[in-house]
Amino acid sequence: MQKRGAPFFAGYYILLLFALYLPIGILFLFSLNDGVVFAFPLKGLTTHWYRDMLRNAELLQAGMNSLQVAVASSLAATSLATTSAIALLRFQFKGKSPFIALALVPLLVPYIILGAALLVLFAILGVERSLWTVAVAHTIVSLPYALLVIMARMVGFDKHLEEAAQDLGATYVYTLRRVILPLIAPAILAAWLVAFTVSFDEFILASFLIGRRPTLPVYLLSQLRFANRFPQVIALTVLVMLASLSLVLLAQWLQRRGSAIPESDRSGQFARVPGFEDLAFQGEGSSEPHE
Amino acid sequence: MSQRTKDQNVFFVLILMLTFVLTACSGAAQPTSEPAATEATEALATEAPVQSGSLTVLEWAGYEIPEMWVDFGNTYPDANVTFNFGGSDPDIYGKVLAGSSEDIIHMYTPFLNFYVEEGLIQPLDTSKLTNWEKVPQGFKDACTIDGEVYCVPWDWGYSSILYRTDKIPEGVDSWEALMDAKYAGHISMWDDGPSAVSVGSYLKGYDETNLTDEQLEEIKQLWIEQRDKNLFYWVDEPALEEAISSGDVWVAYAWNGAFYRLLQAGVPVAYADPKEGRNSWIGQYAISTKAENYDLALAFLDSKLGEETATHLLVDYAYGHPIPEYFSVVEDPLLVQALSLDDPGILERTNFTVPISSANRDRFVEMWAEVKAAP
Amino acid sequence: MLKNRTIAWSLLTPSAAWLILFFVLPMIGMLILSLRPDMRGGPFQLGWLPTVKHYQNIITGEVYLPLLWLSIKVAFGVAMAATLLAYPLAYFLVFHAGRRSSFLLTLAILPFWTSYLLRIIAWKTMLGSNGLVNNLLIYLGLVEEPVRILLYSRLAVIVTLVYVWLPFVALPIFASLHRINPSFLEAAAILGASPWRSFFKVTLPLSLPGVIAGFFMVFIPTVGEYITPMLVGGTRSTLYGNIIELYFGDGANWPLGSAMSVVMLAGVLLLALVISRLVDLRRLVG
Numbered sequence: 001m002q003k004r005g006a007p008f009f010a011g012y013y014i015l016l017l018f019a020l021y022l023p024i025g026i027l028f029l030f031s032l033n034d035g036v037v038f039a040f041p042l043k044g045l046t047t048h049w050y051r052d053m054l055r056n057a058e059l060l061q062a063g064m065n066s067l068q069v070a071v072a073s074s075l076a077a078t079s080l081a082t083t084s085a086i087a088l089l090r091f092q093f094k095g096k097s098p099f100i101a102l103a104l105v106p107l108l109v110p111y112i113i114l115g116a117a118l119l120v121l122f123a124i125l126g127v128e129r130s131l132w133t134v135a136v137a138h139t140i141v142s143l144p145y146a147l148l149v150i151m152a153r154m155v156g157f158d159k160h161l162e163e164a165a166q167d168l169g170a171t172y173v174y175t176l177r178r179v180i181l182p183l184i185a186p187a188i189l190a191a192w193l194v195a196f197t198v199s200f201d202e203f204i205l206a207s208f209l210i211g212r213r214p215t216l217p218v219y220l221l222s223q224l225r226f227a228n229r230f231p232q233v234i235a236l237t238v239l240v241m242l243a244s245l246s247l248v249l250l251a252q253w254l255q256r257r258g259s260a261i262p263e264s265d266r267s268g269q270f271a272r273v274p275g276f277e278d279l280a281f282q283g284e285g286s287s288e289p290h291e
Numbered sequence: 292m293s294q295r296t297k298d299q300n301v302f303f304v305l306i307l308m309l310t311f312v313l314t315a316c317s318g319a320a321q322p323t324s325e326p327a328a329t330e331a332t333e334a335l336a337t338e339a340p341v342q343s344g345s346l347t348v349l350e351w352a353g354y355e356i357p358e359m360w361v362d363f364g365n366t367y368p369d370a371n372v373t374f375n376f377g378g379s380d381p382d383i384y385g386k387v388l389a390g391s392s393e394d395i396i397h398m399y400t401p402f403l404n405f406y407v408e409e410g411l412i413q414p415l416d417t418s419k420l421t422n423w424e425k426v427p428q429g430f431k432d433a434c435t436i437d438g439e440v441y442c443v444p445w446d447w448g449y450s451s452i453l454y455r456t457d458k459i460p461e462g463v464d465s466w467e468a469l470m471d472a473k474y475a476g477h478i479s480m481w482d483d484g485p486s487a488v489s490v491g492s493y494l495k496g497y498d499e500t501n502l503t504d505e506q507l508e509e510i511k512q513l514w515i516e517q518r519d520k521n522l523f524y525w526v527d528e529p530a531l532e533e534a535i536s537s538g539d540v541w542v543a544y545a546w547n548g549a550f551y552r553l554l555q556a557g558v559p560v561a562y563a564d565p566k567e568g569r570n571s572w573i574g575q576y577a578i579s580t581k582a583e584n585y586d587l588a589l590a591f592l593d594s595k596l597g598e599e600t601a602t603h604l605l606v607d608y609a610y611g612h613p614i615p616e617y618f619s620v621v622e623d624p625l626l627v628q629a630l631s632l633d634d635p636g637i638l639e640r641t642n643f644t645v646p647i648s649s650a651n652r653d654r655f656v657e658m659w660a661e662v663k664a665a666p
Numbered sequence: 667m668l669k670n671r672t673i674a675w676s677l678l679t680p681s682a683a684w685l686i687l688f689f690v691l692p693m694i695g696m697l698i699l700s701l702r703p704d705m706r707g708g709p710f711q712l713g714w715l716p717t718v719k720h721y722q723n724i725i726t727g728e729v730y731l732p733l734l735w736l737s738i739k740v741a742f743g744v745a746m747a748a749t750l751l752a753y754p755l756a757y758f759l760v761f762h763a764g765r766r767s768s769f770l771l772t773l774a775i776l777p778f779w780t781s782y783l784l785r786i787i788a789w790k791t792m793l794g795s796n797g798l799v800n801n802l803l804i805y806l807g808l809v810e811e812p813v814r815i816l817l818y819s820r821l822a823v824i825v826t827l828v829y830v831w832l833p834f835v836a837l838p839i840f841a842s843l844h845r846i847n848p849s850f851l852e853a854a855a856i857l858g859a860s861p862w863r864s865f866f867k868v869t870l871p872l873s874l875p876g877v878i879a880g881f882f883m884v885f886i887p888t889v890g891e892y893i894t895p896m897l898v899g900g901t902r903s904t905l906y907g908n909i910i911e912l913y914f915g916d917g918a919n920w921p922l923g924s925a926m927s928v929v930m931l932a933g934v935l936l937l938a939l940v941i942s943r944l945v946d947l948r949r950l951v952g
Contacts, residue, residue: 664730
């Protein structure tokens with residue numbers, strides 16, 4: 001590993017991180033600003049926006065709506081991705097390429113087109129727009145990511161493990177439950193996280209497909225018209241960010257607790273990025289000692 | 292299974308549980324949907340005045356608060372009013388067209404015609420509106436199509452030119468200011484095709500309701516040339532107000548709400564009285580053809596013309612109300628200035644937004660798209 | 667590889683059905699709608715005669731195609747910049763961050779969890795004439811007047827988009843850099859290659875799939891981007907997505923919007939087809 005140039009890279013990282021967090025810092029400042037116009041200089045410090053936000057039922061409901069949509073769509077996307085990944089990587093049949101193409105094509109479709117197309121579909125079918133329609137859309141766009149994450153993990157696995165289990169007399173369902181799923185569980189979790197993230201902050205599809213109950217990003221934009229309510233929205237966003245930070249730190253802590261014992265199915269180094277540990281070994285261009 | 296995997300499973304399950312708990316909580320907290328229509332029909336069946344029942348209103352965010360329909364709330368305390376929201380006129384129109392079934396719809400002047408065209412709203416029996424006589428003729432006309440009254444006017448305001456008095460000390464007296472090279476890079480126009488067409492018609496002296504293709508093309512060229520002087524097309528008032536506040540924008544197409552808020556913030560601004568006349572938009576309440584409780588809906592509309600409601604509209608939101616006799620409640624001098632309440636002749640000099648046909652609206656929108664997309 | 671087709675298909679069917687119902691069908695619906703003359707009568711109207719006038723408008727109108735090309739160029743610029751900026755970040759995390767790399771990566775990705783809209787709005791306050799960047803430049807004496815091109819311009823759109831996507835692009839690059847077997851680099855060093863040569867001959871090529879994936883993850887959505895131009899763009903920053911949004915929103919001309927979408931999709935798919943020659947998807951499946 002090259003250690004030369006480390007200070008340069010470290011400095012680059014710090015600079016970039018600073019640039020990434022600066023707007024967030026500004027947001028945080030404005031959530032404490034005793035004024036309504038979103039411009040410098042600040043007018044004074046106050047926490048009353050946070051208090052107002054907690055009393056703003058509409059705002060909190062929008063946040064809850066986003067949560068519901070994100071949970072529903074991420075669970076659906078992850079389940080679909082898991083079953084598809086298993087089928088694609090462990091079974092032999094025709095039609096694999098077309099299916100992968102179909103599953104990944106949504107990646108190529110800008111959200112505005114997908115949103116519009118689903119709007120058209122629901123209008124023609126007579127389905128009223130609602131949080132469900134948004135969740136459906138989110139599932140479609142999360143599925144490719146989830147699929148890629150899970151497949152990436154499964155590819156790195158020794159395929160013979162499952163055959164071995166079956167040779168030893170296990171039914172497929174048992175193998176699924178006790179061999180495959182536990183092994184890819186971290187990837188499933190990572191896929192779920194990705195799907196959740198994609199959905200929670202998604203704006204375009206939501207704005208096309210919500211019914212009466214807005215998701216948080218859509219609500220946010222609608223509040224732009226009301227300058228006097230805006231700081232509350234910022235307050236909520238800051239809280240959401242803090243919540244996600246704690247969630248991720250929790251995940252990190254759980255990871256670290258289990259990593260003292262290197263798993264027996266890997267050689268070489270490992271990393272502690274949620275879901276990415278599998279990528280640390282047997283990558284492209286390396287030789288596989290077991291095959 | 293390793294310790295790590297166990298932990299991850301625990302984590303996963305925790306997350307699932309947490310989210311299910313949260314969603315279950317929110318589910319319980321959902322407001323109950325409107326009571327069945329039977330209650331309303333029962334009320335109609337009796338001879339007694341309609342005291343209870345339910346109404347749904349397709350509304351803009353901010354108008355659902357009780358203060359905005361306080362007269363109705365006082366007269367019919369048992370009535371159940373629920374609000375669904377739209378984000379813009381096209382959004383609301385699209386929803387109704389797609390079958391949304393609210394009883395009452397709140398739209399703005401250009402769109403009234405479309406609802407009538409498509410048979411989505413029904414005429415109003417003005418004899419049952421106690422406050423109708425107090426409404427000035429101009430406002431009544433804006434609600435009348437082919438002799439039938441389809442709506443009750445409510446919130447209204449001006450569209451004119453808002454400008455920084457310190458950056459433009461000579462003042463502004465014409466819509467030309469939006470095209471003036473002196474202010475290049477400091478102009479902001481509203482991102483709306485039909486308004487651009489209105490302004491263009493004022494400048495060229497054309498009749499907006501009857502534009503030929505050549506005239507529309509000329510207006511389009513006018514706005515294409517304007518692009519280089521325009522800083523950005525504003526979509527939301529806060530963005531505009533911020534830009535004027537910071538001095539990036541010196542002159543803009545704006546509504547009087549922005550004027551008022553900037554006055555309150557102490558920014559040196561003025562609101563022009565252009566020689567071609569200001570533009571004015573009017574918010575209107577109409578009753579859907581699907582409404583089940585016509586009388587109750589009519590009562591709601593009538594109450595919008597009530598005094599307490601008007602007071603809140605004027606003072607809380609700084610928007611105009613159709614009935615002039617209520618204006619005396621406005622004490623804030625800045626608000627008086629913002630609503631031009633001290634200028635009695637202003638309404639005569641104002642061009643009220645005219646109803647246009649859907650076909651024309653499509654043309655205007657396309658024109659605007661071509662202005663924005665032009666290389 | 668197991669050969670049990672029943673299990674395979676029962677695993678696959680839910681996803682396939684979902685995709686067909688909620689992806690293929692809507693796309694077809696949009697294609698059909700693009701042939702409708704106008705929206706008179708609402709969405710459920712059936713008795714209309716198909717027309718290609720929208721496509722004629724787009725292809726021969728000299729307005730929409732140049733705009734599409736502009737949007738593609740902007741998207742390309744954004745993707746390029748984001749990828750170039752993210753690469754050293756990922757490189758640092760993989761090769762210089764040691765045990766903390768996952769934590770530092772997470773730290774870099776976290777801003778992505780804040781509301782996209784609000785980050786753009788916050789960026790706006792930074793770029794404005796009164797904003798931080800200008801205040802800093804004036805304070806340092808580098809400029810005398812605020813630099814106005816930082817906001818309400820195409821530059822602002824590009825900078826904001828790069829900022830928004832940067833954390834996201836770092837992920838696939840990180841992943842592919844991480845997969846590189848360190849023994850290759852050791853071997854290169856042993857064989858006498860300088861660090862630069864080792865980078866260009868070993869590291870970079872091996873990380874290319876991640877780079878390309880990251881590039882496209884930004885490029886594709888950005889072609890249809892409209893929110894950032896709307897919030898920080900100037901008059902000349904209108905992109906193809908803005909016009910589509912106009913026709914599906916205030917403009918209420920779904921057929922024209924659909925036709926524009928179909929044209930954009932065709933362009934994007936064409937590009938993807940060309941690139942897919944470079945990265946063979948089959949390698950993932952085996």
